[in-house]
Amino acid sequence: MSAVAxxxxxxxxxxxxxxxxxxxxxxxxxxxxxxxxxxxxxxPPGEITMVVGPSGCGKTTLLNxxxxxxxxxxxxxxxxxxxxxGPGKPQAxxxxxRIVVFQNGALFPWKTNLENVIFGPVMxxxxxxxxxxxxxxxxxxxxxxxxxxxxxxxxxSSGMRRRVEIVRALMxxxxxxxxxxxxxxxxxxxKSVMHESLLQTCYRNRVTVFFITHDLEESIFLGDQVVxxxxxxxxxxxRLKVDLPHPRDHTTRTTKRFRELMDETMETVHxxxxxxxxxxxxxx
Amino acid sequence: MNTRRKGGTLEVRDISKSYGSxxxxxxxxxxxxxxxEDNKxxxxIGPSGSGKSTMMRLLAGFEQPTTGSVLLxxxxxxxxxxxxxxxxxxxxxxxxMTTYKNVVFGPESQGRAGTKLEKAADALIERVGxxxxxxxxxxxxxxxxxxxxxxxxxxxxxxxxxxxxxxxxGLDAMTKGLMQEYYARLFENSENTHLFITTDIDEAIFLxxxxxxxxxxxxxxxxxxxxxxxxxxxxxxxxxxDVANQLKATALSLLHEEAMKSxxxxxxxxxxxxxxxxxxxxIGA
Amino acid sequence: xxxxxxxxxxxxxTMRRAVIAIVVTLIFWEVTSRFxxxxxIQIPFMHVIPPPxxxxxxxxxxxxxxxxWQSWYLSFLRVLAGFGVAMLIGIPFGMLLALSRIFYQITxxxxxxxxxxxxxxxxxxxxxxxPTQELSIAFITFLGAFYTIVINVIGGARSIDARYVxxxxxxxxxxxxVFRRIILPSTLPSIIVGAAVGMGITWEVVVAAEMISGGGSxxxxxxxxxxxxxxxxxxxxxxxxxxxxxxxxxxxxxIAGYVSSSAIRAFGNLIAPWxxxx
Numbered sequence: 001m002s003a004v005a006x007x008x009x010x011x012x013x014x015x016x017x018x019x020x021x022x023x024x025x026x027x028x029x030x031x032x033x034x035x036x037x038x039x040x041x042x043x044p045p046g047e048i049t050m051v052v053g054p055s056g057c058g059k060t061t062l063l064n065x066x067x068x069x070x071x072x073x074x075x076x077x078x079x080x081x082x083x084x085x086g087p088g089k090p091q092a093x094x095x096x097x098r099i100v101v102f103q104n105g106a107l108f109p110w111k112t113n114l115e116n117v118i119f120g121p122v123m124x125x126x127x128x129x130x131x132x133x134x135x136x137x138x139x140x141x142x143x144x145x146x147x148x149x150x151x152x153x154x155x156x157s158s159g160m161r162r163r164v165e166i167v168r169a170l171m172x173x174x175x176x177x178x179x180x181x182x183x184x185x186x187x188x189x190x191k192s193v194m195h196e197s198l199l200q201t202c203y204r205n206r207v208t209v210f211f212i213t214h215d216l217e218e219s220i221f222l223g224d225q226v227v228x229x230x231x232x233x234x235x236x237x238x239r240l241k242v243d244l245p246h247p248r249d250h251t252t253r254t255t256k257r258f259r260e261l262m263d264e265t266m267e268t269v270h271x272x273x274x275x276x277x278x279x280x281x282x283x284x
Numbered sequence: 285m286n287t288r289r290k291g292g293t294l295e296v297r298d299i300s301k302s303y304g305s306x307x308x309x310x311x312x313x314x315x316x317x318x319x320x321e322d323n324k325x326x327x328x329i330g331p332s333g334s335g336k337s338t339m340m341r342l343l344a345g346f347e348q349p350t351t352g353s354v355l356l357x358x359x360x361x362x363x364x365x366x367x368x369x370x371x372x373x374x375x376x377x378x379x380x381m382t383t384y385k386n387v388v389f390g391p392e393s394q395g396r397a398g399t400k401l402e403k404a405a406d407a408l409i410e411r412v413g414x415x416x417x418x419x420x421x422x423x424x425x426x427x428x429x430x431x432x433x434x435x436x437x438x439x440x441x442x443x444x445x446x447x448x449x450x451x452x453x454g455l456d457a458m459t460k461g462l463m464q465e466y467y468a469r470l471f472e473n474s475e476n477t478h479l480f481i482t483t484d485i486d487e488a489i490f491l492x493x494x495x496x497x498x499x500x501x502x503x504x505x506x507x508x509x510x511x512x513x514x515x516x517x518x519x520x521x522x523x524x525x526d527v528a529n530q531l532k533a534t535a536l537s538l539l540h541e542e543a544m545k546s547x548x549x550x551x552x553x554x555x556x557x558x559x560x561x562x563x564x565x566x567i568g569a
Numbered sequence: 570x571x572x573x574x575x576x577x578x579x580x581x582x583t584m585r586r587a588v589i590a591i592v593v594t595l596i597f598w599e600v601t602s603r604f605x606x607x608x609x610i611q612i613p614f615m616h617v618i619p620p621p622x623x624x625x626x627x628x629x630x631x632x633x634x635x636x637x638w639q640s641w642y643l644s645f646l647r648v649l650a651g652f653g654v655a656m657l658i659g660i661p662f663g664m665l666l667a668l669s670r671i672f673y674q675i676t677x678x679x680x681x682x683x684x685x686x687x688x689x690x691x692x693x694x695x696x697x698x699x700p701t702q703e704l705s706i707a708f709i710t711f712l713g714a715f716y717t718i719v720i721n722v723i724g725g726a727r728s729i730d731a732r733y734v735x736x737x738x739x740x741x742x743x744x745x746x747v748f749r750r751i752i753l754p755s756t757l758p759s760i761i762v763g764a765a766v767g768m769g770i771t772w773e774v775v776v777a778a779e780m781i782s783g784g785g786s787x788x789x790x791x792x793x794x795x796x797x798x799x800x801x802x803x804x805x806x807x808x809x810x811x812x813x814x815x816x817x818x819x820x821x822x823x824i825a826g827y828v829s830s831s832a833i834r835a836f837g838n839l840i841a842p843w844x845x846x847x
Contacts, residue, residue, distance in 0.1 A: 344735070344739065345739075346735050364735065364738045364739040365739065365741070366739065366740060366741050368739070369736075369739055369740065370735070370736065370739065372732050372736075376730065376732040376733060376736050378733060378750075378751065378754070379843045379844075380754040380755070380757070380841065380843045381754075381843075389737070389740060389742075389750070390740035390741060393737070393740055393741050393742035393743070393746050394740075394741045421842065421843040422843070423843060441740055441741075
């Protein structure tokens with residue numbers, strides 16, 4: 001590939017996130033519940049950062065803070081160098097540059113998948129209906145969803161619904177995709193297929209991904225970086241770069257390096273899971 | 285009189301199941317043949333919505349095959365019986381009965397009663413670690429505990445074949461791991477034949493003596509893989525084993541290929557089943 | 570998880586708002602009702618309604634009146650009679666409809682044809698048909714509860730998880746055992762719901778039935794037009810011109826209905842302990 005072609009191919013990477021000493025306390029600052037306790041880490045632009053930890057430990061709070069749905073008690077979050085929330089501005093404003101895809105899905109059951117996907121941009125006036133539809137067709141076909149474009153969400157499997165939601169998010173050309181355990185309810189095999197599909201999407205779109213999960217295998221498979229959190233209150237316990245080569249597919253799961261990475265991190269994750277288990281939290 | 289069954293061999297011969305007729309006929313299970321060997325743990329694994337639960341119902345006798353037959357030790361099976369008991373994916377413990385009452389339901393329905401039964405039931409309840417919860421109702425038990433109670437309820441009838449349909453799906457990761465090891469131990473110490481249905485390849489390899497790899501809808505048998513890992517098995521050992529990893533690689537490739545068939549939505553099954561693998565049937569339907 | 574630790578200020582706030590809303594309504598009622606007395610300007614519609622203070626005064630007086638309590642007694646009697654029979658007939662009837670296809674095909678059509686007829690429309694027919702007035706009223710209350718109970722029982726029996734029955738049969742249970750130990754307990758929640766709702770309907774119906782049929786019984790004499798059940802009490806208060814008593818009657822029936830339904834739900838929780846959340 002010539003140097004020029006390569007340059008054209010590479011879209012400008014954006015969506016770098018920097019979290020600095022983030023703290024979130026619910027209730028009274030002195031006596032309330034500390035959900036997040038001085039978390040600091042970075043999410044490089046265009047990369048997939050997996051945030052792993054037991055449920056209820058505060059990961060979702062961080063995600064929501066980035067998304068603009070929660071405020072921080074102290075600390076700051078920066079997006080591409082600009083302050084999202086921090087001293088003087090405890091809560092970011094939600095925006096289409098940071099889109100959240102939730103666990104339980106929020107497609108409108110009375111709209112078709114296509115209508116769901118174009119809803120946001122059309123409603124906000126960013127695209128005309130025709131432009132939105134054209135764009136949606138392309139994105140959906142990339143995601144292998146062209147067959148169900150005119151079906152209703154209730155008529156397709158949950159794996160498909162998830163994919164529709166991700167397409168819906170991508171319609172807004174976000175800088176950051178915030179995923180909160182989107183594949184939690186899926187069975188292992190469907191999950192594996194979803195993973196491959198998500199990677200394919202990321203290879204095309206190079207959006208920054210902030211992905212919360214409790215599933216270690218998922219995080220090593222998808223992630224460029226894995227941040228392991230402690231149980232509540234959440235702190236960064238360990239960070240590691242996942243040096244598995246791209247493009248990855250299901251065969252990556254059985255490679256030697258993959259298993260080594262699993263080995264390195266499994267104990268750390270289990271330790272925290274056990275603590276959370278003892279506290280009565282459940283994940284999975 | 286209690287004839288103690290020591291497992292049995294379940295033979296599936298060219299079995300098919302279709303619903304509807306003529307132009308609207310839908311074949312869910314398409315000419316499957318396999319053997320569930322005596323005293324072994326056979327694991328059936330396939331993508332969601334492939335028809336595994338239908339196969340389970342055929343084997344249990346809740347439904348009749350359209351063609352082909354199911355034989356237990358050479359005898360054709362036509363209806364549900366104590367020989368083949370099912371542990372379902374979602375709990376089917378009777379919510380209005382305590383753990384104890386649930387466990388003794390089977391024997392009581394057969395007319396058994398008395399202290400001997402009570403002792404046997406209590407022993408089994410202890411064995412599954414629910415001694416403290418003898419008088420609890422199912423909704424007071426956690427997911428893992430409910431599964432254990434159901435295992436006890438089935439085992440007390442000493443069935444020749446235990447059929448488990450994705451029993452650990454939906455449990456949290458911690459509990460799932462514990463239950464898998466626990467169940468492996470239970471099997472290794474018993475003399476029944478087990479058929480375990482799942483979509484999780486790690487679970488499958490950990491548990492199986494033999495792996496049946498199924499296709500996507502309609503259900504066909506794709507491949508049979510023997511898993512010769514030593515028993516008793518521990519999760520940690522399997523994770524480290526190269527043999528297990530190789531098996532996983534082989535199986536995963538096949539399964540991925542099959543799972544991808546429902547990827548684009550043109551595959552008929554992805555239309556029908558919104559929650560593949562769920563038992564949503566009601567008696568009045 | 571975190572929500573459990575959040576302060577209950579939301580709960581207190583909601584409660585406070587509810588109390589304020591009720592108090593404001595009462596004040597509004599009192600003021601608009603009495604406005605004519607105080608200023609000579611009568612507020613349209615509201616001035617004919619007696620103010621809450623007068624209602625309470627009237628109620629206080631009635632509490633000592635045997636006839637008032639007898640109204641309660643009579644209405645309750647009729648409700649229980651109708652409701653009781655509706656349960657006795659309705660539950661088996663509903664179960665049969667749910668479990669036997671043949672029975673359903675024969676019996677459900679006429680049932681469904683009759684069901685849209687409101688119980689109150691039956692009043693004249695009931696008066697003609699039944700020898701005594703009490704029986705007519707009881708019949709109307711019976712109808713009120715009956716349809717609801719049957720429909721709920723059918724729904725409940727139909728929506729039993731097939732796996733309960735399948736596992737029971739696998740384990741060797743006979744049909745009778747399956748019915749007695751699986752189907753019946755499984756349907757219990759629907760029966761309780763049907764009963765609670767049916768009870769509410771019964772109260773609506775008995776009041777109207779009493780008003781229409783002039784439900785005075787030979788037993789009733791108390792002062793102030795009381796003595797024939799709460800419905801009759803209200804109607805009588807209207808014709809007799811004691812408007813405070815109308816409101817007292819209305820509130821009394823509201824309380825009676827609420828108490829009855831709650832009693833059923835409480836009873837339901839008692840016999841179905843497994844339905845309580847963990």
